[in-house]
Amino acid sequence: MSKPLYSLDRETAHRLLTRHGLARNLDPSGSPVAAIPEEGAGLMPPPPPRPLGEKSEGEERSLWQEKNLELSKELEKSRQQVAEREEKVQVLEKANGHLEQQLDGLGKNLQEAGKEIQSLKEELAGRRVEIETLKRAAEQSQKEKGQGGKLEAELELWKERCQLEKKERETIAGKLIELDQELTATKVQLEEAKRTAAQAGDAELMARLRQQLQTGRDLVARAGQDHDKLLAERAGLKKKIEELELELFKSKEALKQAVMAVHQARSGAG
Amino acid sequence: MISLAISSQKGGVGKTTLSLNLACSLARRGWKVLLVDADPQGSIGMSLTEEASRHPGLYELTSQGRALKELAFETRIESLQILTSGQIDPAHYFQWYQDAERQSTFDPLFEQAAGEGFSIVICDTACGVHGPSMGILRSVQSVVIPQQAEPLAGRSLGFYLEVLNQLSAQGSAFSILGVVITMLSFDSEDSQIMATEVREVMPFNLVLNTMIPRDVLFLKASRKGLPVEFLYKQKPAAAEVFDQLAKELELRLGLKSSQEEEGEQTPLLVGP
Numbered sequence: 022m023s024k025p026l027y028s029l030d031r032e033t034a035h036r037l038l039t040r041h042g043l044a045r046n047l048d049p050s051g052s053p054v055a056a057i058p059e060e061g062a063g064l065m066p067p068p069p070p071r072p073l074g075e076k077s078e079g080e081e082r083s084l085w086q087e088k089n090l091e092l093s094k095e096l097e098k099s100r101q102q103v104a105e106r107e108e109k110v111q112v113l114e115k116a117n118g119h120l121e122q123q124l125d126g127l128g129k130n131l132q133e134a135g136k137e138i139q140s141l142k143e144e145l146a147g148r149r150v151e152i153e154t155l156k157r158a159a160e161q162s163q164k165e166k167g168q169g170g171k172l173e174a175e176l177e178l179w180k181e182r183c184q185l186e187k188k189e190r191e192t193i194a195g196k197l198i199e200l201d202q203e204l205t206a207t208k209v210q211l212e213e214a215k216r217t218a219a220q221a222g223d224a225e226l227m228a229r230l231r232q233q234l235q236t237g238r239d240l241v242a243r244a245g246q247d248h249d250k251l252l253a254e255r256a257g258l259k260k261k262i263e264e265l266e267l268e269l270f271k272s273k274e275a276l277k278q279a280v281m282a283v284h285q286a287r288s289g290a291g
Numbered sequence: 292m293i294s295l296a297i298s299s300q301k302g303g304v305g306k307t308t309l310s311l312n313l314a315c316s317l318a319r320r321g322w323k324v325l326l327v328d329a330d331p332q333g334s335i336g337m338s339l340t341e342e343a344s345r346h347p348g349l350y351e352l353t354s355q356g357r358a359l360k361e362l363a364f365e366t367r368i369e370s371l372q373i374l375t376s377g378q379i380d381p382a383h384y385f386q387w388y389q390d391a392e393r394q395s396t397f398d399p400l401f402e403q404a405a406g407e408g409f410s411i412v413i414c415d416t417a418c419g420v421h422g423p424s425m426g427i428l429r430s431v432q433s434v435v436i437p438q439q440a441e442p443l444a445g446r447s448l449g450f451y452l453e454v455l456n457q458l459s460a461q462g463s464a465f466s467i468l469g470v471v472i473t474m475l476s477f478d479s480e481d482s483q484i485m486a487t488e489v490r491e492v493m494p495f496n497l498v499l500n501t502m503i504p505r506d507v508l509f510l511k512a513s514r515k516g517l518p519v520e521f522l523y524k525q526k527p528a529a530a531e532v533f534d535q536l537a538k539e540l541e542l543r544l545g546l547k548s549s550q551e552e553e554g555e556q557t558p559l560l561v562g563p
Contacts, residue, residue, distance in 0.1 A: 026445045026446065026448055026449060026488055026489070026492055027445075027446050027449060028449055029448055029449030029452070029492055030492060031491070031492055031494075033449065034449075034452065034492050034493050034494065035494055037449075037452040037453060037455075037456050038452065038467065038493075038494060038497065040456055040459075040460075041456055041459035041460050042459065042466060043452070043455055043456060043459055043465075043466055043467050044466060044467045044494065044497055045466040080462065081462070082461075082462035082463075082464070083461060083462030084462075085462075086460060086461055086462050
């Protein structure tokens, strides 16, 4: 069953009656006891007649109301401007969020590449040990001269390992190129965001964006440093690999000589 | 001088009956009362005589500068005069209707009424807040809201209070003197529920104690163009409610009727 007076309840009625003084005979506290009229007391003394030509309370309230209305309009206008700016800020924040995500991804990639390089270095160190072992084995075989077949087999194994190593080096180089490209793309996006903010022409917005751009720049700078570091590491590794290759060449030569010596020894014996 | 509007959002709630009979009761109680018909339909004039419905009145006073003194009807009650709505010129109806929304349109009415020595001016208005009803609400000091004790009428009360609030916020100085429950049917549970609900929802002292019942006598009085008290030689009981209401309103307005003044209070019996 619907309420007989629909949405009108005690609180609403009281609010409506007191907001602009519609019911002046109400007790301000709303207490019914306090509002019981006393015989002859008169709840609402009539206001004195208004002298002609004098501004009435109503006219003064009307002026006040007009001013109030103007202020309300200005307030509404300001609200709209703020809402528009908020919208722009949201768009830029979204764009920046995307860039930050990309930078995060880039950072992670760099970290992973670093790990891979580290593991490669470890592997290379291991292989160096193996080369040393082989060298020692070659020397030993040279001494023992009867074990040429075993050395040949080890030489084949070494060749395979060298090829694997080369492939891995190529993979690292490819990853570094990818990182380079990602960094360049991020820089372009940051420049684009900067241009958009400049077009928005909002000082506050620019300040916020500048801060975000600075963060982006720092991240890029850090990424650049990591990149340089990786390049340096790559150069170092390349040098080490060259050294190892030289050592390998020497070792191979030694092996060849050892094998030759073994053959000669065999033919001499035959 | 006290100015009072009888106003409601809904039509047919008994504004004219209340205005006419309340004016009679207040006049009987010693006040010089001017009853103004501010309803362009001319409800008061039409409810009295055919002549009254054709007589110049409020329209001529506000648009042509005619004097209240020459326009107001005198009545069988010496201290009661009636200003009908007048003969609104259809060609100028819309312009006048627009002008009548302003307080200034009715300034001459209230100034002249004060000059003529009226103690109370009661304005019967058309339903809603527009045209002359709006102008009157902007001009008067107090408003009495008849609230019909029927379900449909109750639903417009919240809206009406909102509208009055808006008017008040725009600078009108009136206040609500009270809400009068009208057309209360003692045979109908719905009617009584509505009356109870209004009393529960509205602040305690805003709803007047006097309630106007639904009575066939009002229809009869309306058909004959009379206030209820003139229907029969002896004043009918239904007319008493308006005396009671008049007394209640006097209290709220801080007035003291001559009927309330103490008499000589000599013994009833004066001798064998």
